[in-house]
Amino acid sequence: MNTQAPECLGPYRLVRKIGEGGMGVVHLGLDGEGREVAIKVLHPHVAADLKARDRLTREVETMRRVRSPHVAEVLDAELVGGQPYVVTRFAPGRTLEDTVLADGALEAREIIRLTQGLCKALVAIHAADVIHRDFKPSNVMLVDGEPLVIDFGIAHLVNATRLTQTGMFVGTPGYLAPEIIRDSEITQAADVHALASTVFFAATGAPPFGTGTFEAVCFNIMEGRAQIDKAPAWLRGWLSRALQVDPEARPSAHELLRMAKALDPSVTSFNQTTFDGPTGTKRIGNRTRAMENFSDLLPPVEYGKPAPPPPQRREEKPPPYVPAPMPARPPRPDQRVAGYPAPQPTSPSQVRPYSPPPAPRQYTPPAERRRYLFGSQLTGLLLLVTLVALTVMMPVMVGAVAVVLALVLRLGEYLFGDLVKRRQVRGSSAADPLLALVGTPWALIKSALVTCVHVPLALLFGVCVWGVLYWAGQMTVNDAAAYAAGAFAAGLFVLPGGGAPRKAVTRSLTGVLRSPGAALVAVVLVGTAALFAVMFALGQNPDWYPWQAPESVIKTLASEAEQSTIGLITGLIGSLLDDLGLGFLTNWF
Template sequence: MTAEILDDPSGREHLPEHAVLGRYRLVQRLGEGGMGVVHLALDRQGRAVAIKVLRPHVALDPAARARLSREVDTLGRVRSPRVAPVIDADIDGERPYIVTRYVPGVPLDDLVESQGPLDGDALHRLGSGLAEALDAIHGCDVIHRDLKPGNVLVVDGDPVLIDFGIAHVADDVRLTMTGLVMGTPGYLAPEVIEGAPVSRATDWWGWAATLAYAASGRPPFGRGSMDAVLTRVTAGDADLSGVDPRIAPLLYAALAPVPSERPHEREVVTALERYARGGLVTDVITVRPRPTAPATEALAVPRTSVLPLSRNPLSRNRSRQPIPPVAASLAPATQPQQALPDTRPQQPLPPTLVGAPATPAPATPVPTTGPPPGHELERTAYPQAPAPSPQGAPGSPGEQQVDPRIGRPSRSGTVAALLGLLTATAAVAPVVAALGLLLWMVLARTTDRSVTSLVVRRHEKGRRRSDVPVAVLAGPWHLLVGTVSAVFGAVMPAVIAVAGAFCAALAVVASRGSGSPQPDAFLPLAVGGALAGLLAWWGPGGAGLRRGTRSVVRGLSPGAGGSRVLVLLLLVAMGAAVAVGLTQGQPSWWPMTSPWADGSLLP
């Protein structure tokens, strides 16, 4: 098919039947997303393939071509029957496309929705099959980073992992230095939400969340706004009420917010196997630390630097570089599908060089089916237009957009210095400290809402020129909502601060053995201020405050040098507050008077 036939000013393709694109005859549109369309096609030998084609307006974006190129390079590294391999690609042409094996399966989310949750052997086959896929891609220094039910196809009970459009490659420096691509809320690991780099543990957490979905029939962290879902993820607030009680503790443990508290994936697979046989699963779980080093550390491994990326045949000349196709054949549509054989290796698959060309998976391929002329294809893995994100289809624009908060430095030292300043100020000027904390909560929450709103907008509609004007116009609304949420969020820290000051005053009296409690003294006020700051940070609704605070401090002090200067200034301010307190001899309640001045509030 020529580029002229494919072009459409509206950005949507209206393909005539049996149109031709390169060496492939397009048979039927299988699905589409905001960035592209996936077609079922036949090659010159009549074998069925899936072709992902970028939309005309998206193809003009160099970043979109770079993502498609990265997907080709990523799939070229992996050898596994649980991963749909790349067969051919044209990245530099007027209409870029990528050709992968056609997987005649059903998306896991559609399967669960139509047939109900999985249990027993079905759940074990899903877990062990996806574990095999992750072992294979991790063995090639690749992090999928968007493992979710919609990216898993089920063929006769066995899973195939698809859509490597936002995968993270160990030696892919250029595409990862400016920030990480946002995954799917609800399946994005909590440590990544908090700012940690992606690692293998990122995929294993998404694997556990996908298993929880399959076992319960609903997202483990619910639905709703992205901010609400991410808050539940970071708190470990998983809803597993629909999961079989025999394996619910197993999945709770695998979804722990702290990576070191999660059981090893082999233990989870073993427990699922025992569950499938009707045995107990809790006695095989042993929580132990797992390595959480980011995948980017693999840059130092010699095998990733033996050949430059440009040595890959697909990278050197993408315009016409077919890869040996898989041995798939067309059969009547009524032919039953053959299950993928279980070829799970005892050890991780051997890694391949960056420059190695993609070859078929070393296993008996799944026979594919093509629709006879004049007949529609059966309902399979690919939702019909305009359903979102089928196999290999570029997802909605948001799945490819950058969230500037993810993967950035958490600035823990700066945050600790802020807490120290709050504590010191609370000891010498408690009212000023309380007002300062409240104003900071308003600023941080407003910033977080603004950034989150922009990410959600791009997640749903893609990057647009109107993003900044819309963000500016929405600023007053974000300020209002941030102020209201900060006021309500400050109630509990204020109560705990007062209670903490009284307890500290009583502890001082107990240590002296005589006297009356003085909650308005330096030490009790400092304790109260510290408790208020810690509860605001880690208490209910603290996720927005944490994200917003880190965004603000990164903006105030860009780079490592700026961070050191800001920490130094905060330490100087803290020392000044202590000096003022020592000079005046007692706390200042300006612009108020001490509520304990007349002793009426003392116990």
């Protein structure tokens, strides 16, 4: 098994890789309707663990209960096959890490918007009894200024405190909670700690527990030595509450959201904001209005008895150590899936200068998507041209085949289209074949009824084309009827009601043409066949087997009608003369 996945996984087409981490590879993909999704293919060492698969199966079902505009919801999952994958919503944009590294720390209003959005996401996640366990700036996308939590679910596939064979944590050390590093019981309070660390990075452009060696950062986390003084003054109380070393002392997700709604950049709170009891009554100590000049940078004036320092601030001096210098670095490749942190350079010669990422562009569908869809749609159009040309050459036989083909394609779309939609809602299931078998009779009845209504519409369209070509185009009856038959065949797919056969053709071609090269070859081959079919249709007389040519049929019907009409009139006149005693006059007729 290899995470370099094939061109297709189930009903999804893989377009390009957009991220990779310790748990798997993330691809930009297209579903059966051509919509963009993020497909996360698990690494072999994860997929080979049967217990991990069982746990992931339960957690995917749990994640489906999370409904929040700030969480990239799970759309589908295949966990029993040889290559397990999870499908989530694709979010175009930049990660919070990319944005801060490129543009600097966020402004106050952006920080508040980010904080409240992340708190709402955390409330929804915890309401589903899930622990995210990997909140960090690279797992937060900014979409039109609103935060979107991504990589939801894979981060807690395995215990975040368990070391892998490489001896590295599942998660980014600078954003882990102390209890994860100590290998103690992990609760939802760990997400609160990680969320606050992420907000600190957005507000300052640096991790809250400093930079340096892995051991130095972990020591600062376990000792609660967050650099709160680097954060804006109005945010320090909120950060202090959420970054408590003791998980029991941290607020819940709901309380954290209430505190976030009370944030005000115009108020500098040097004492933390607290909430009295379960009622959530807010109590704020010494508040000082932020001045419009730089006077707030001066030492505060003591008007009364100073408030005691926060209990979590320790008076003892930390053991002396000098963190290793940490130059600015480009974003890690692990931006779409939770996993191991990228290895850090071990010597100054290995450190590459940081070059900021390019400025964000307005989102447009990727070129790969246009190529895939255009190739499939163009191939389908050429197939329709070929069918129309064959119908012009053999109107009766190919016209009947076109009706049967439209019926079969409509039946397939009703069966397999509904199956794909169910999988997008609840994932794959062992009962899918049974449901398809049970639904076959109803799909057959439905497709037959729709076809019975659609065929007369296509016939009417063909008659209109015949009238235009015969009366306005001065064509012969046979030629106009042949082109009318071609219009009838085209109407089965292009007129209103032909959407189901078209979707079935597109879905089939998308599954067969698995690369731009295959689509190009198909376009060339089908285009050549269509060209020859059109040339033969224009250069030879149509074959009306097993019927006669329309012109012969019309002449025969007209002759029979004329003969029967004259005989009727003669009979009526003879009967009238006999009644009048003038029967001898019938010899004159």
